[in-house]
Amino acid sequence: MASRVTSDSPNSDASGSASQDHEKEDSKNFECNICLDTARDAVVSMCGHLFCWPCLHQWLETRPTRQVCPVCKAGISKDKVIPLYGRGSTDQQDPREKLPPRPPGQRAEPENTGPFPGFGFGDGGFQMSFGIGAFPFTFFASTFNFGNDGRPAPPQAGSPQHADEQFLSQVFLFMAVFFIIWLMLA
Amino acid sequence: MASMEKRLQKELQALLRDPPLGVTVDSDKTSRSLSEWTVDLEGAPGTLYQGEKFQLAFKFGPRYPFESPQVIFTGSNIPVHPHVYSNGHICLSILTDDWSPALSVQSVCLSIVSMLSSCKEKKRPPDNSIYVKTCSKNPKNTKWWYHDDTV
Ligand SMILES: [Zn+2]
Ligand SMILES: [Zn+2]
Numbered sequence: 148m149a150s151r152v153t154s155d156s157p158n159s160d161a162s163g164s165a166s167q168d169h170e171k172e173d174s175k176n177f178e179c180n181i182c183l184d185t186a187r188d189a190v191v192s193m194c195g196h197l198f199c200w201p202c203l204h205q206w207l208e209t210r211p212t213r214q215v216c217p218v219c220k221a222g223i224s225k226d227k228v229i230p231l232y233g234r235g236s237t238d239q240q241d242p243r244e245k246l247p248p249r250p251p252g253q254r255a256e257p258e259n260t261g262p263f264p265g266f267g268f269g270d271g272g273f274q275m276s277f278g279i280g281a282f283p284f285t286f287f288a289s290t291f292n293f294g295n296d297g298r299p300a301p302p303q304a305g306s307p308q309h310a311d312e313q314f315l316s317q318v319f320l321f322m323a324v325f326f327i328i329w330l331m332l333a
Numbered sequence: 334m335a336s337m338e339k340r341l342q343k344e345l346q347a348l349l350r351d352p353p354l355g356v357t358v359d360s361d362k363t364s365r366s367l368s369e370w371t372v373d374l375e376g377a378p379g380t381l382y383q384g385e386k387f388q389l390a391f392k393f394g395p396r397y398p399f400e401s402p403q404v405i406f407t408g409s410n411i412p413v414h415p416h417v418y419s420n421g422h423i424c425l426s427i428l429t430d431d432w433s434p435a436l437s438v439q440s441v442c443l444s445i446v447s448m449l450s451s452c453k454e455k456k457r458p459p460d461n462s463i464y465v466k467t468c469s470k471n472p473k474n475t476k477w478w479y480h481d482d483t484v
Binding site: 180181182183184196202205206209215217218220 | 336339340343344396398399400433434435436
């Protein structure tokens, strides 16, 4: 019946010293689940499974309508894999020049703890000014939203613009108080 | 094509080095062409197929492992099983719809052994005679309607 051929690397059977076995086990942890080689241009799925990006890409192209992790069948997609950059990987060719391109890493911005960092009491006037409604709305809206994204930073304290805004906010505060009093008296 | 051969070479080496119980690669036939393998299976002890010997024929296309291999029982003894047709075709979802490139010759063999092992009654599929007369030679061309997985 079946006979065994010798595998084509003759030492693999003969010299199975403990340390070599251990090394083999170690490198196995970094084998691509598709080509069974050490993963190159490695990406890891949200479910934690490691692939070469070219291998995974080819699998996603094979079944574009049903993209699942080859190992655990969890949903998987190009946007939801994370590239792994080991030490020394920068020596290699720029992965963007390779086909298919590996998806980029995503840098989440650190979250701000306070909604209006760096602004003090003066804000109160701005908020009240909305309630009154008779003011150049867009100007204040743009001053307001600076915390969210790439908008210009608030004017430095002491700059003429800052002084103007402080003055305006005091005016609004005053008018708001006046308006409320007027409502109460009316 | 090259990646398919590289992977099959790796699988073959692993199976020869460390074969699972009851699974033996017939390396005489396999070494001639990496794209066609013959694997000997033994029915697991304590099951209806204890002591029986079977043969599986694997055919790998150039897109393996992204496409499943073609796997059929071959030789003189085709197991009598509700998911195995008398021409050797096997109704097993991982061979078509549920194939994944993380599966391998070894995992396919083990799935087939376990499919045999869980069998409660040796019988052919109910549509065996019609299917065998009308089917394509390649079971991958069959639109399988998968029977329940419990048998
Ligand atoms: Zn790979
Ligand atoms: Zn997974």
